[in-house]
Amino acid sequence: MDDKCCADFQAAVDEYLIRHRSVLDVLTKYQEATARVNRALAKAVTECGCVEIKAGRQSAPAEVQYSDLKNFVSSHVSGEPCEHCKEILTKELGRSLFYTAALCNIAGLSLHDVLRREHRNIATLGIFHLS
Template sequence: MHDNKCCSDFQSAVDEYLIRHRSVLDVLTKYQEASARVNRAVAKAVTGCGCVQVAAARQSAPETTTYSELKEHMSSHLVGEPCAQCREIIATEIGHSMFYLAALCNATGLSLHQVMQQEYKNVKTLGAFHLT
């Protein structure tokens, strides 16, 4: 119940305070811009601050690995953790992205909580096959 209140309170606050960009077109483009800023914040943690590094290579696992064991062999390609300043910037940008996600839910008449609940059910039901 607490999660529902958190989502609905957040969605209501977004509805109350989003004044200038109420058009669905504005919301869509602001959401896309906010998502790009999340990407930029992570990239700057690597290229600007250097608190994290990207060590990317082809994902590989032994051929005898089962699908359920595959996660143990997959890498995020990140080395290290964001410093306090980068973590704060990334969290802020994710928050802005969430703001416009809630605004998109408002514009389309969807409940953010219900969308999250449905996606949670899908993930739990389909497991590893959810996004394949």
């Protein structure tokens, strides 16, 4: 996402977020949006069946380099969301991004700066960025 895209999106959120401007409203709507993303993926598995989840213990050779570990672990997801499920997931992820931008607005943060900083952390710290 470039700076203009983020700034335009964040400005649109600020302009059109009318009813839920309280930080408490935004926090709870953000949480609800995240739950809806989870629900959309769960329904792709349980109702549509276009995606399967086969979870089990992750295993890797004992002498594997940490940077190579991603080659041995699984997401536990097989299949790909069908067009209908992709549409729903896209809608719900968009709503989640809407409330992320709303939180940025309330906190006086730039969504682009947040994304750029996280990208810089990932690029700098590599595999250690989530420590």
